[in-house]
Amino acid sequence: MPEPVDGRLRKGERRRRALLDATLRLVGRGGAAAVTQRAVAAEAGVPPSAVLYYFDTVDDLLVAALIAVNDRYVVRLDAVGTVDALADLVADCARQDRLPAIAEYELFLHAARRDDLRAELHRWDTALAAAAVRLLPQAPDRRPLLVAAVNGLCLAAALGSPYDTGVLTRLVDGVDE
Amino acid sequence: MPEPVDGRLRKGERRRRALLDATLRLVGRGGAAAVTQRAVAAEAGVPPSAVLYYFDTVDDLLVAALIAVNDRYVVRLDAVGTVDALADLVADCARQDRLPAIAEYELFLHAARRDDLRAELHRWDTALAAAAVRLLPQAPDRRPLLVAAVNGLCLAAALGSPYDTGVLTRLVDGVDE
DNA sequence: TCACAACTGGAGCGTTCGCTCAGGAATCGG
DNA sequence: CCGATTCCTGAGCGAACGCTCCAGTTGTGA
Numbered sequence: 001m002p003e004p005v006d007g008r009l010r011k012g013e014r015r016r017r018a019l020l021d022a023t024l025r026l027v028g029r030g031g032a033a034a035v036t037q038r039a040v041a042a043e044a045g046v047p048p049s050a051v052l053y054y055f056d057t058v059d060d061l062l063v064a065a066l067i068a069v070n071d072r073y074v075v076r077l078d079a080v081g082t083v084d085a086l087a088d089l090v091a092d093c094a095r096q097d098r099l100p101a102i103a104e105y106e107l108f109l110h111a112a113r114r115d116d117l118r119a120e121l122h123r124w125d126t127a128l129a130a131a132a133v134r135l136l137p138q139a140p141d142r143r144p145l146l147v148a149a150v151n152g153l154c155l156a157a158a159l160g161s162p163y164d165t166g167v168l169t170r171l172v173d174g175v176d177e
Numbered sequence: 178m179p180e181p182v183d184g185r186l187r188k189g190e191r192r193r194r195a196l197l198d199a200t201l202r203l204v205g206r207g208g209a210a211a212v213t214q215r216a217v218a219a220e221a222g223v224p225p226s227a228v229l230y231y232f233d234t235v236d237d238l239l240v241a242a243l244i245a246v247n248d249r250y251v252v253r254l255d256a257v258g259t260v261d262a263l264a265d266l267v268a269d270c271a272r273q274d275r276l277p278a279i280a281e282y283e284l285f286l287h288a289a290r291r292d293d294l295r296a297e298l299h300r301w302d303t304a305l306a307a308a309a310v311r312l313l314p315q316a317p318d319r320r321p322l323l324v325a326a327v328n329g330l331c332l333a334a335a336l337g338s339p340y341d342t343g344v345l346t347r348l349v350d351g352v353d354e
Numbered sequence: 355t356c357a358c359a360a361c362t363g364g365a366g367c368g369t370t371c372g373c374t375c376a377g378g379a380a381t382c383g384g
Numbered sequence: 385c386c387g388a389t390t391c392c393t394g395a396g397c398g399a400a401c402g403c404t405c406c407a408g409t410t411g412t413g414a
Binding site for chain 2: 099122145152161
Binding site for chain 3: 400
């Protein structure tokens with residue numbers, strides 16, 4: 001996603017991203033229902049009509065936000081090479097305020113209801129499964145447990161429940177061996 | 178919750194439950210945003226004004242639906258005495274259509290954003306933790322992993338991702354011992 | 355410099371929303 | 385059988401919604 005050379009396109013791209021960021025903040029704060037044309041415009045500091053200039057519909061904006069946030073997480077997941085990195089990723093779900101993490105789950109649920117967005121969910125699954133293969137190359141039978149644990153810990157972190165990433169370390173290091 | 182003797186109250190109580198059921202169906206189908214006075218009324222087969230007669234506001238209806246569905250799951254969780262029972266509970270999250278499970282997570286996210294509903298989330302956590310104690314009385318260090326795995330599997334089931342409850346059985350039975 | 359494409363933003367249409375309220379229907383005690 | 389009481393409802397108000405439209409502005413490549 002390189003910055004366009006055209007000054008007009010560059011400014012447009014900046015506004016586009018501002019709208020996506022504003023959307024994510026709104027989803028975290030008030031759910032997908034809070035993403036209205038006027039609310040997004042106010043949050044991003046642009047006139048309401050600009051929202052429908054950069055995105056055909058408000059729903060398109062929501063979908064674009066889901067894809068954007070998923071991109072970020074999948075990239076991070078693909079870079080995970082150690083248990084500690086994975087634990088950090090989980091811990092980030094609960095950093096200072098949990099609203100971004102809540103927003104992501106909200107969007108995931110939104111995607112789960114729509115056939116045309118199922119592929120986005122699959123991206124996360126496959127990225128996590130691939131990370132499990134890298135972390136547990138010689139223990140295939142433990143990988144599903146690792147996957148389930150990561151999902152459970154991320155959810156607990158997002159919901160504000162107590163969680164302990166130490167279980168991941170113990171699971172991967174294999175305290176029983 | 179015994180049936181009242183008064184004919185008027187009895188009919189009211191039936192309608193009240195019909196509204197809660199309709200709300201859950203709508204949340205599963207279209208998210209919390211789909212729960213509007215008119216939509217709930219149509220789904221439950223009652224006039225729109227009845228919604229605001231039985232619940233002070235539409236938001237109150239949503240909160241009541243969350244508490245009702247949480248009640249069901251906590252009761253089931255409290256009755257879990259074996260790993261198989263726990264695995265069944267997880268598997269039920271993905272029975273025929275996943276909409277009910279999606280609805281529950283939607284409501285959980287809704288609760289996570291509101292301080293006055295945090296207690297509802299805590300009820301699930303404590304019930305699950307208590308079940309972990311019963312299933313792993315002699316392995317306290319494995320309980321957090323069991324909790325995380327159950328949460329992760331439920332979520333995966335609700336989202337339509339592949340999952341395998343066998344990891345729970347292997348974890349509790351302790352294949353390494 | 356100029357024609358054009360990209361961008362801005364205000365006005366407003368039709369729809370649906372949450373919620374209020376006066377009054378009709380059902381049920382009670384006597 | 386009949387007030388009295390409670391339960392229930394259709395109509396509608398003000399507000400916010402998604403979206404369309406178009407005149408005006410800005411920056412670009414020729």
